[in-house]
Amino acid sequence: MASDGGQKGKIDFSEENRTDSGIESIKSLPKDDQYAKTIYDSVTSNTDAKDKLDSVTEERVDSAYASSSLTVESLEDYLKVCRITSGQSGENTETSKSIEEEVNLLSTITEDGDTILHLAIIHEETDFSRQLIQLFPKDVLDIQNNLYQAPLHLATYLNQPSVVQDLMKKGACLELQDQDGNTPLHVACEQGRGECASEMIHEVSSSKLAHVLEMQNWRGLTCLHIATQHRHHRLMKLLMKKGVNLNIQEGTSGKTPLHIAVEIHDTASVNLLLNKGANVDAAMFNGCTALHLAVGRQDATIANLLCQSGADKMIRNIEDETALDLADGNDDILALFPFDDIQIMGRTVGVNF
Template sequence: MSGPGKGPDEADEGQCDSGIESWRSLRSLPEPPLSPGPADAGPPRPSEQDGGERADSACGASWLGPGGPEARLGPLGPQQLEALTYISEDGDTLLHLAVIHEAPTVLLCCLALLPQEVLDIQNDLFQTALHLAVYLDQPHTVQALVQKGASRTLQDRHGDTALHLACQYQHLDCARYLLEATSDRGRNQHHHPELQLQNWQGLACLHLATLQRNRQLMELLLQNGVDIDIQEGTSGKTALHLAVETQDRALVHFLLRAGARVDARMHNGCTPLHLAAGRHLSDIAATLCQAGADSLLRNVEDETPQDLAEDPLTLLPFDDLKISGKPLLCTD
């Protein structure tokens, strides 16, 4: 999924799509031996849509039931077999391309005929078809892939699982389909290991949802058994620490009501109250104190929240929140 004209080591950091230049190759592939009805026709291809708008692929789970493609496909000929094993110069399989270009009939054929292992092939950016379906906000494609057994724990080049992407880009419906697949086995971290995985920045899904201030996503993760006090990997902050750093009092209150530990400690011993006091966020500090925060706990520098509140020069060392790599300066 690297951009045109770039070498293998020059992938644009902002790119999350691949195989766009492969559309001509995809269209030249032989048609699958299907006779789709109106429901299988799907939306127009990207090149045929007005104004470049993208429609949903509508590849729902109904494809996978009785009378689906398995019942209608005959033996594969050499051309069909070659088409199904196609791989682009970016490492995209036909399944990747079907998601990228929203070709539901091709996707249907792939899901019906390709073995389990093919669902989890990663392209040159370590993205699976499931990663792409989430990034492009195609919830029904996500549902179909998950029901066919696509892995939800594989990580892309940034360490993100499909659920990380759903939280980062706030694609709530995609997140629901990713998490509901094992709801019949119980909702806990044992059956949703992706809830515990950190990306290469040390962030778990709950941390991303918190930084986006998306309470619907946070509620969904909590309902499915995420540890509300899970620590991120760089400094040991919990979601409550991050909520304080976003200076969102309502979000802090939400996490406290949901059971967040008010005196959770970072690796340096700081509690959320330390952060609120260090940033002189009096309203948030009051909310934490009302929830029982201990104002006398000491961090590794032997400082209490009271010490930080009394010394305005302590503001800067705690001002470490960054967005897109740039520091976020706190203001009164």
């Protein structure tokens, strides 16, 4: 992976760039404006929001997939005064301002880099989120907060397929990576969000999807690696249906999804990958095949499955070890390696008496 990959597609949220981009600062709005007062009070409130996702990360008080910029209560207050259309502009002069003023308020970015769309998704205001998506141009839909999460990341994590669908139809970018290098599809594969993944895959072109399926997060993992790692078989099948490379190697040690399935002793994933045509003899950077891993982990069941699928028992890793060398006296595994065979030019040939 290129060392500068993490910077691609990210937005600089410095104060200078926010001003240049035309995003209005909350504090610059007149305090006697009802809209401005509501937003200003919400964003500057010292009350901490109820965090829905504490377990995601400890790098921010409210977690990587939530924001404390607005409390649940203050967001509700904001929704009461925030108008997307001007159809009732004459009913209440105090709360119905010009479209330009409304757009300025809607385009405010909080200190955490969240737009009102980020916050609406976080607080599960689905209907409001969908209205905002229709209102905002594509560039706003792709704004990433300080943790590089776009609205599509958040909608996927919080399992809001209707919001994901609207974002994709409006042209939201599927290639944006968060602070861990995960695209929204990576998030879906990690969290088991099958419906969200289906919406993404359905709406994106084949060429763009192929690129996303090859993208690695900062740990070197692609979407198929992550789906396999978390035993999300439905998502694995979905990716396979779309032509994902079954033998793609992750970036740190060269493991294929088959290696990962063997490591976690997931027989179902091993069967699925082999039945779909995964290379049983694919080697990691250190030369180990899936059979090396299965034998090294004393997993006779998977080792037998690999052998039945034609695994080469005589492949040597960079330590010059065959899978048999790693058997460590396990009788069930040793039974897979007949001792009445001979080798010709490094290949095992059975001898019948």
